[in-house]
Amino acid sequence: MGDPHRVEEIIKTMQKAGTSTIQVISDFDMTLTRFAYNGKRCPTSHNILDNSKLISEECKAQLKDLLNIYYPIEIDSKRTAKEKLPLMVEWWTKAHTLLVQQRIRKDLLQDVVRESDAMLRKGYQLFFDHLLEHSIPLLIFSAGLGDVLEEVIRQAGVFHPNVKVFSNYMDFDETGVLKAFKGELIHIYNKREGSLLNTGHFQELKSRHNVLLVGDSLGDLTMADGVHGMENILKIGFLNDKVEERKTAYLNAYDIVLVKDETMDVPNALLLHLT
Ligand code: C5P
Ligand code: MG
Numbered sequence: 001m002g003d004p005h006r007v008e009e010i011i012k013t014m015q016k017a018g019t020s021t022i023q024v025i026s027d028f029d030m031t032l033t034r035f036a037y038n039g040k041r042c043p044t045s046h047n048i049l050d051n052s053k054l055i056s057e058e059c060k061a062q063l064k065d066l067l068n069i070y071y072p073i074e075i076d077s078k079r080t081a082k083e084k085l086p087l088m089v090e091w092w093t094k095a096h097t098l099l100v101q102q103r104i105r106k107d108l109l110q111d112v113v114r115e116s117d118a119m120l121r122k123g124y125q126l127f128f129d130h131l132l133e134h135s136i137p138l139l140i141f142s143a144g145l146g147d148v149l150e151e152v153i154r155q156a157g158v159f160h161p162n163v164k165v166f167s168n169y170m171d172f173d174e175t176g177v178l179k180a181f182k183g184e185l186i187h188i189y190n191k192r193e194g195s196l197l198n199t200g201h202f203q204e205l206k207s208r209h210n211v212l213l214v215g216d217s218l219g220d221l222t223m224a225d226g227v228h229g230m231e232n233i234l235k236i237g238f239l240n241d242k243v244e245e246r247k248t249a250y251l252n253a254y255d256i257v258l259v260k261d262e263t264m265d266v267p268n269a270l271l272l273h274l275t
Pocket of ligand 2: 029
């Protein structure tokens with residue numbers, strides 16, 4: 001923590017305000033899912049599909065080339081968000097174009113997720129169940145693939161009614177084959193709750209003025225922008241990669257920084273305290 005006193009004050013204020021005033025906004029990939037397990041990287045929702053049987057070997061190689069070019073840019077602490085933004089849009093756009101060329105079948109997505117190495121962080125069950133038990137809405141705001149991530153939480157048995165997902169969704173033709181992506185692209189630098197509320201989505205979030213934000217990228221920090229009448233926000237950031245280079249920036253931006261922590265223990269402890 002950069003400022004433990006501030007964290008303590010926010011927690012006290014939120015606790016007094018009560019659970020009916022709280023909403024949780026969380027990123028998905030590398031936040032609700034693990035970054036690594038037994039020393040091996042875990043897949044993002046994009047990677048789950050990229051590495052699957054639905055993708056040709058040639059396309060897999062192309063997607064891997066894109067990852068090798070753009071992921072180092074995503075986590076480069078020497079470039080500003082402004083410099084990175086057009087490159088990130090380029091990555092997402094190229095990857096989505098390749099995926100559409102693969103004629104992916106909707107009915108096979110369940111198998112793909114089942115056969116993948118997708119892994120939610122240790123303690124995810126308590127996190128999701130506790131929020132349900134206290135009727136606290138959880139908005140999962142992801143620049144990943146909505147269809148894939150929903151299947152991950154469905155198969156884990158935690159896609160509870162209080163969970164709302166905003167992400168990139170696939171558009172299938174009448175035979176169930178991927179033909180495009182729906183709506184405006186969500187990438188790591190345009191996540192804002194305000195833009196959702198303006199479209200009439202998730203109106204129930206409007207009465208919740210205290211926010212627990214959980215993310216892993218500095219781009220996740222804007223997820224709560226535009227929250228109606230925001231009173232307090234506590235930001236928890238997972239710092240998974242390039243720790244030494246990025247520690248200062250994360251400590252300046254997030255209230256609590258979790259370094260190479262593959263569990264939900266800290267968010268869970270906070271929630272138990274708040275409820
Ligand atoms: O859920 P979240 O918003 O974290 O999803 C975005 C993540 O997906 C990024 O951090 C990025 O590394 C990853 N990504 C990917 N393949 C792409 C585009 C993004 O793995 N084609
Ligand atoms: Mg993420």
